[in-house]
Amino acid sequence: MPLIRIRDLTRHYVMGSETVHALRGVSLDIEKGEYLAIMGPSGSGKSTLMNLLGCLDTPNSGTYELNGTNVADMDDNALAEVRNREIGFVFQSFNLLARSDSLHNVELPLVYAGVSMEERLERARQALANVGLAERMHHRPNELSGGQRQRVAVARALVNNPSIVLADEPTGNLDSRTGEEILGLFEQLSRRGNTIIVVTHEEHVAQHARRIIRIRDGLIAADEIKPRPRSAVVPIAPIA
Amino acid sequence: MKPRIPLGTELREALGMAFHAIGAHKLRSALTLLGILIGVFSIILVATAIQALQRNIEREMAQLGSHTFQIQRFPAIHVEDDDETIDQYLRRKRFYLDTARQLEQRATLARHVGVVAEVDRGEAASDYGKTPPTVSLRGMSAPAFETRSLVVEEGRALAESDEEASRPVAVLGADLAKKLFPFGSALGQTILFKGMRFSVVGVLQPKGSLFGSSQDSFIAVPITWVLRRYGRETPLSIQVQAPSQEAFPDVMEQTRGVLRQLRKTPPGAPDDFEIVSNDSLITQFRTITLAVRAGAGIISSIALVAAGIGIMNIMLVSVTERTREIGIRRAIGAKKRNIMTQFVLEAVVLSEIGGLLGVVLGIAVGNVVPILLKVPAVLPWDWALIGLGVCSLVGVVFGTYPAWKAANLDPIESLRYE
Numbered sequence: 001m002p003l004i005r006i007r008d009l010t011r012h013y014v015m016g017s018e019t020v021h022a023l024r025g026v027s028l029d030i031e032k033g034e035y036l037a038i039m040g041p042s043g044s045g046k047s048t049l050m051n052l053l054g055c056l057d058t059p060n061s062g063t064y065e066l067n068g069t070n071v072a073d074m075d076d077n078a079l080a081e082v083r084n085r086e087i088g089f090v091f092q093s094f095n096l097l098a099r100s101d102s103l104h105n106v107e108l109p110l111v112y113a114g115v116s117m118e119e120r121l122e123r124a125r126q127a128l129a130n131v132g133l134a135e136r137m138h139h140r141p142n143e144l145s146g147g148q149r150q151r152v153a154v155a156r157a158l159v160n161n162p163s164i165v166l167a168d169e170p171t172g173n174l175d176s177r178t179g180e181e182i183l184g185l186f187e188q189l190s191r192r193g194n195t196i197i198v199v200t201h202e203e204h205v206a207q208h209a210r211r212i213i214r215i216r217d218g219l220i221a222a223d224e225i226k227p228r229p230r231s232a233v234v235p236i237a238p239i240a
Numbered sequence: 241m242k243p244r245i246p247l248g249t250e251l252r253e254a255l256g257m258a259f260h261a262i263g264a265h266k267l268r269s270a271l272t273l274l275g276i277l278i279g280v281f282s283i284i285l286v287a288t289a290i291q292a293l294q295r296n297i298e299r300e301m302a303q304l305g306s307h308t309f310q311i312q313r314f315p316a317i318h319v320e321d322d323d324e325t326i327d328q329y330l331r332r333k334r335f336y337l338d339t340a341r342q343l344e345q346r347a348t349l350a351r352h353v354g355v356v357a358e359v360d361r362g363e364a365a366s367d368y369g370k371t372p373p374t375v376s377l378r379g380m381s382a383p384a385f386e387t388r389s390l391v392v393e394e395g396r397a398l399a400e401s402d403e404e405a406s407r408p409v410a411v412l413g414a415d416l417a418k419k420l421f422p423f424g425s426a427l428g429q430t431i432l433f434k435g436m437r438f439s440v441v442g443v444l445q446p447k448g449s450l451f452g453s454s455q456d457s458f459i460a461v462p463i464t465w466v467l468r469r470y471g472r473e474t475p476l477s478i479q480v481q482a483p484s485q486e487a488f489p490d491v492m493e494q495t496r497g498v499l500r501q502l503r504k505t506p507p508g509a510p511d512d513f514e515i516v517s518n519d520s521l522i523t524q525f526r527t528i529t530l531a532v533r534a535g536a537g538i539i540s541s542i543a544l545v546a547a548g549i550g551i552m553n554i555m556l557v558s559v560t561e562r563t564r565e566i567g568i569r570r571a572i573g574a575k576k577r578n579i580m581t582q583f584v585l586e587a588v589v590l591s592e593i594g595g596l597l598g599v600v601l602g603i604a605v606g607n608v609v610p611i612l613l614k615v616p617a618v619l620p621w622d623w624a625l626i627g628l629g630v631c632s633l634v635g636v637v638f639g640t641y642p643a644w645k646a647a648n649l650d651p652i653e654s655l656r657y658e
Contacts, residue, residue: 056571056651077575084573095568095655099260111253112573114245156572 088157273594275547280598288606305389354384379466395442567654587639595631
């Protein structure tokens with residue numbers, strides 16, 4: 001059974017008198033441990049697909065089974081729980097809480113998961129150490145470089161052991177060297193068995209993935225599996 | 241599987257963020273909670289001042305012995321200031337020593353009937369020292385030592401025989417004795433008060449050092465002597481002591497009846513005298529201050545509603561500013577309920593900070609009254625707690641709409657919000 005099983009997913013938005021069909025029937029299986037890139041120009045529907053995959057939105061029709069449960073018609077509370085348990089988000093603009101230090105940012109998903117304080121702190125420290133930020137636990141986002149911020153975000157995405165890491169243009173706000181660093185981090189995570197979905201419009205970012213889904217006009221235009229994905233050129237400290 | 245967030249965890253997170261958010265906008269928060277502060281301050285100020293006044297009255301009444309009430313011509317507290325009522329009081333017959341004597345005979349249920357007349361105030365002197373002109377001269381009958389619960393430390397109290405012969409003898413309050421005779425016993429010595437000489441026959445135990453020295457700074461001389469010197473029209477107060485608390489109402493009833501007979505009060509007419517006991521005085525005081533308290537309550541309520549609107553306004557601004565934060569929290573698993581809790585708590589915290597400051601300031605400023613009255617400081621716990629309770633309510637009521645708005649933001653939109 002695939003980790004993600006999507007069948008005939010559609011999503012449209014009503015904007016004034018016009019209806020925009022963002023997804024027109026997408027079917028897709030994603031296995032556990034895949035490193036997948038979703039590509040497409042703006043307006044292709046890739047953001048809509050990402051929102052659906054991330055359980056931030058629900059489809060108008062079709063099914064989305066995540067770990068064997070259909071999340072397509074879950075209510076708001078249930079979706080929040082699925083996001084908390086199953087999905088780790090990494091955003092283009094990091095989306096860290098500006099007033100909180102790294103540790104609290106990473107700990108936050110565990111707060112909503114109802115994990116005890118000691119365990120939260122322990123796991124958050126471990127997650128930060130895993131991305132090489134053991135020394136930056138009490139720094140606030142504005143005291144960190146862009147790459148470090150994104151690593152905090154990755155630590156936050158991983159802290160609750162989600163089924164999927166969902167990254168939306170994770171290198172979009174980073175210079176190319178730091179971007180490679182983050183992509184290198186994803187490769188290591190992938191090698192350790194994490195399922196990673198990167199949404200991007202940049203070809204070189206997508207080239208790191210083992211499978212590339214190309215979206216055009218709300219439909220899957222291509223589904224390529226690459227035997228030898230590109231490696232990140234910048235080596236970073238190995239993950240513990 | 242339904243993972244429940246422990247309430248403590250959620251509250252701690254929400255409280256932490258609330259303090260963060262308030263700390264991040266200090267001026268804005270301060271201005272917002274100023275309204276709450278003023279509202280709580282005014283009610284606590286009034287409550288503190290009134291409680292201090294009440295303490296003062298209780299202290300005055302503490303001069304009376306146990307199960308004792310006092311009869312006087314005028315009410316202890318009155319608020320009517322129309323001439324008619326005052327005339328009515330002034331037309332009341334005086335009390336004479338004879339009235340008290342007859343009362344003593346006929347009020348068979350009473351244990352003691354004492355008579356006291358505060359007649360003069362001035363400087364007292366002995367061969368060894370003198371006092372500031374604050375010593376009061378008090379005419380007392382022998383049983384008044386009981387009804388005023390004065391206990392002799394040294395020598396003796398005034399006796400019936402002193403009264404009959406109206407001897408110029410005096411019993412001194414503890415402080416006064418110490419001041420006039422610092423080096424030895426006052427007994428047998430002579431004191432001088434406004435040209436009058438008394439020989440000291442007794443010194444009293446200090447009475448409640450808690451209330452300061454004024455309680456113990458008086459000269460007690462036979463009531464008969466005072467009446468002869470100051471005239472028989474001198475205003476008197478009569479105190480009646482019941483043998484026990486149970487007998488108290490009966491004694492009061494009997495006394496009332498006897499007095500009406502003695503004063504020839506027409507049947508059906510209201511009493512032309514006042515009976516004052518600790519309880520009656522405090523009840524009366526409460527009634528009078530009710531209007532003041534109600535007024536302060538109304539002012540506070542208006543201030544708190546206005547402040548609540550201020551809080552709502554600032555919370556709406558805060559929700560807009562923190563749209564992104566809300567999006568992040570929703571994305572990583574916060575439910576609407578969690579967001580709601582966070583923002584309601586923030587409003588409550590804001591309101592409570594104002595409330596706490598208001599309570600502290602109100603009690604601090606209100607305690608000027610007890611300082612002036614020389615009674616111990618008061619802490620109106622009940623009012624403070626009610627005040628803080630109302631603050632929480634204001635926070636919840638006016639924080640709910642902004643919090644609801646925050647909770648219902650679309651996570652996708654919020655994440656993109658710049």
